[in-house]
Amino acid sequence: MRSLICYVSVHHGNTKKVAEAMAQELGAECIPVKELKAKDIAPYDLIGFGSGIYFSKHHRSLLDAIDTLPPATGKRAFVFSTAGFPAGKFMFHRALKTKLRQKGFIIAGEFSCRGLDTYKIFGTFGGMNKGHPDENDIKKAQESVKGIAKNLP
Template sequence: MKILVIINSTHRQNTMKIAEAMAEAAPITITDVENADKYNVRDYDIVGFGSGIYAGKFSGRIVKLIDKYLEDLKNVFLFSTSGTGKSKYNDSLVAYLNENCKNVLGSFACKGLCKWFIFALVGGIGKGHPDTDDFDAAQKFIEQVLEKYKSTNL
């Protein structure tokens, strides 16, 4: 079982922290978007894409990579961190992957501290996150991803 996780975590490394928590519970190799081309997604059973949310969306660099690798992706999952922690930020990419017949193994979202611009005036949003509960939830999530992989790749 080999899992590659490609992340964009440029604001405060919040998404990287979630990826690292997942990697404590599963055989995950983490790469940032800049170095993703050093890996061949076809060598991995599962590919995860994680991003901070910027102006309501996943990083455009992640979206471009999903398109670039689309043909070679089979089993995928998505995760994000954002000031509000809303899972709806993942929904359009989940739908896109489903439309392209990918086996979407799960979608995870949690809060991540944001002190950008106007949010700094109120001391930031997503304060104190990601925290230990978020890391625990991320680890439970990746365990469910593995279970779904096993049950859908018999």
């Protein structure tokens, strides 16, 4: 199985840590979003897309990058994020999942964990979620992608 992970991580590198750990587990290539446009996604069986959550959505640059992709009918994707307050039922993933489905992707799974957040008021006391993603978050991220890959058709 050939897999690719594409991420945006602009606040503290939180999502990059998760993306790289997932890539290590899957033996996947791991690229920042600016490299996605030039990438031929056809050879990949599974593609993961993730970023920090910004105002209840994935980062704008990741959402916009999906528009530049060719149709991906039937291709498997998974979605991940780090957030100050990861929402129940992956609510913050909705916008990205909608865009991916419009391109023809089938969503094979999703993952989210806490990430250090120093935005505005949170920065005044050293940040929310200090130390996250931590070892346990990384372990869960790797277990999550292992499960996703195992359940592919």
